[in-house]
Amino acid sequence: MGTIGGTLKNMDKPLLLVYFLLVAAGWFNIYSVVYDPESFAGFSFATRYGKQLVFIGFAILLAAFVMISDLRVFTQFAYLYYGICILLLLAVLVVGTEISGAKSWIKIGSLSIQPSEFAKVATCLAFAKFVSQPSLNMKQPRNQLRGALWFLFPMMLILLQPDAGSALVFLSFVLPLYREGMSGWVLVTGLVAVALFVAALLVNRYVLIGFIALVTIFLIWRNKRSVKNIALGGLLFLVCSLYTLGVEYAFNHLSAHQQTRINVLLGKEQDIHGAGYNVNQSKIAIGSGGFWGKGYLQGTQTKFDFVPEQSTDFIFCTVGEEWGWAGCTVFLGCYLFLLLRLVKLAEKQRSDYARVYGYGVAGIFFMHLFVNVGMTIGLLPVIGIPLPFFSYGGSSLWAFTLLLFIFIKMDARQRNL
Amino acid sequence: MQRSTVNRASVVAAIFIVFVCIYWIRLFQLQILDERYTLDAQSNAIRHKVQYPGRGLVFDRNGEILVYNEAVYDLMVVPGQVDVDSMDWNFLADLLEIDSAGTRERYKKARSYSRYAPSVFEKQISKEVYGRLQEYMYQFPGFYVQSRSLRRYPQPIAAHVLGDVGEVSTEEIKANPYYKPGDYIGKNGLEKYYEEALRGRKGVKVVMVDVLNREKGSYKDGLYDSLAQPGESLFTTLDIGLQAYAEELMHGKRGSVVAIEPSTGEVLALVSAPSYDPNLLVGRIRSRNYGELIKDPQKPLFNRALMSYYPPGSIFKLPQALIGLQEGVIGPNTGFECDKTLIGCHEHPDARTLAEGVRMSCNPYFYQVFKRIIQQGKNPSIFEDSRIGLSRWDEYMHSFGLGIRLGIDLLGVKGGYIPDTAFYDRFYGRKRWAFSTIYSLSIGQGEVSLVPLQMANLAAVMANRGFYLTPHLVRAVGNDSLAAGDTVRHYALVESKYFDPVVRGMYEAVHLQKGTARRAEIPDIVVCGKTGTSENPHGEDHAVFIGFAPMDHPRIAVSVFLENSGFGGTWAAPLGSLLIERYLTGKVVREELERQVKEFTIFERDAEGNIIGPPAH
Incomplete structure (x- = not known):
């Protein structure tokens, strides 16, 4: 078993370094949130930072287990794990414990686990296994759709909890799908649809339709002005306009309560104490950080009361407040490095399985960063979703660790060959 | 590729x-x-100052003010910003005129709640203390003064209707996250029922504070501020003059007065005696006074008008007569002999008509009426027959608003009790009871009981000749006039035409010889009334009177219930008539009667003739 030493040697050092950096920084942040200079009575495992330290300990054990175990433990039984997670997701709908409005947790004794976190790992493994079958031509839309079903199904189940944030993460599998041959137009259409959706609610309908008309004319003008192109342009204009009007119509038929929520998210209505409260507090906290931040443990806004969910979903506020723009730059830099490194290593993989899986991991991390940070800086609606390695909580930390280290193991195995 | x-x-x-x-x-x-805008973390702090909206005012039906607000100041503390060791705690205690030993305790308590959210350090400090304190605030970083408002009542009346405002309890905070420790909330009465409208909406002002505890202005030009929305005014249906007069008359008595405008269901006055001065339950003195009031054996906090179950006595004969007419078992000219072997009665000639029966309140007469209602011979078994009769009778009674909870806009209102077949089946067993078992219901004794509000509502049904509108105390909240539900006419199951002979009897009771409510007669006003004496096994009987006036186009319907005050005609009827006189004419000419009613008391008097018993205003 000289392979253990070999594995260690072949592990991608930069990834490993970023992982430990993020986990350590995350823990110090949680410590800062809970820290209270006057009532500090020594270290305690009953506090959140104490528990998080235990979680981190287990996470490292988990990582070590992944590294010494045979990779086939994961790849061979991917469909089985997927099946188990689907069963758990079904079970959670029935026997789940409700925490802040969503039935996402299963309580076993004193331990609560969140199946949706592990479903990410299992889905990633199973999806990669399916897509990487040599007999499958992923250029065919029919096969792309079959691949998509692998993540759309758990996504539906999670939406039923309802946990929109975790469900959203599964959309990140569009990235590996794109990499494997899905038309780029799907990405573009998706982005345009989202942009038009938001614009339809924010902008006056005539202005918006006028804008769509201008874009259409521009596209026709830039391309060959053939009858066919003009007809296509007209069709594009028609579809986009009807879509925006449809969105507007649907919005006006929502209940007043739902309308308010959406309006607050879009910044159209000020509701400081209602739905918009968290975001406002979060922006104050981050904004008050300035360039260099207030210094470690010096934050005043991000403790206890002003920002709710401080150690979980809004942990990024502490980074912004105590470390300032400089700290945020380092933080975003680390993350970007992690993402780009994952893409780079994925491209290097000789096994299709490992490549698809690597893209899946990158997509999931990206989606978490995108949604979580976007929410705290007021660019996206408030959707509860953890910031990988930073947010307090065992389930998410273990799931992210598992996700990452399975890929590191794949990569190391390839180098070992 | x-x-x-x-x-x-x-x-x-x-x-x-x-x-x-x-x-x-x-x-x-x-x-x-x-x-x-960004703060210099070393020297500045952000303070979230809650902007408390003024609580809504409360007006009477003529726009006179019943409740207003008075400004007071709370000294707040943000524990995380306090310079604990270098601050002069004794000096602060001196300025606040509090015990210096307690200041640290208060600080610790605030800290245990939160280091960064403000807590109340000292509640409701006076203007003088506030003035002195203001000069030295720079010595106390982390402290600031927040203005609040307290309820004030220009007249010490209507305590049970208006209710009171107090600090939120832990349970209330848990139940509704809008409330934070130290906030005020309606605890009783209209203050509680209309809490959401009255309280308005808190705002928040984010300000920057420097090391010298001076506010440096608003954070980010008020970007994160929200304006407080003042509470909405309540326009009540009470008549402040009538309410005050009713409370004056009820002084020294125990019981209840309710007056309703029959055409609208608007409550003109609602008194539960003994009462208390609502100004006692305000601010810092609230908890001490509340403790005293709750220990008072006369139970001044208990709203008898809505919650006290009383046997109605002879006023119950009115619905009995109406049901008899509607069922066709008696007619306006039905007469019955006053046969005291059936049921006890006072000395009076036999009633030859229904109106005379009501006028003289003949017990055997209504024994016969009730017997005919209950035992109509629809079934050969007298048990089954009574069962059929009683269940039909129940429906009638409920249609008068008896035995059901009237949806008045106060909490805790009770529905009284009208026994049903299930009750007797349970009590005696199926087929083991008949009319002879339940005959005391005929004269409003036995298992039946009403709350005073229902008695006044019954008077309103009589005044309207057949319907009532749910009694209510508020006409409009802010700019919204009252809910549509309050304008629905609830019709009794008795046709309007059958009311005439019974109302005639109520007229005779007041205005003709041998009438039981003769003392309710008012010059130049045609009053209809009915007295009752509700038998009380625990002591002196209770006196009841319901009535309305004028007979045509009635403007007021009243119920008076006086505990332990003997015959209804003696004190309850004149008291009710004084209220009618006062409301309809704006004055009282029967000064001698007024003096007697005011002097009558069920409590003892001391050597100077002052009433000892209920708390005086």
């Missing part, structure tokens, strides 16, 4: 880079471009 896949990797990488850059720029905007 190779080229296209490499491109795809680049596209994915580009997506990552673009979005991270967007966030990076956004953070730059939040943290750097807004720098002119």
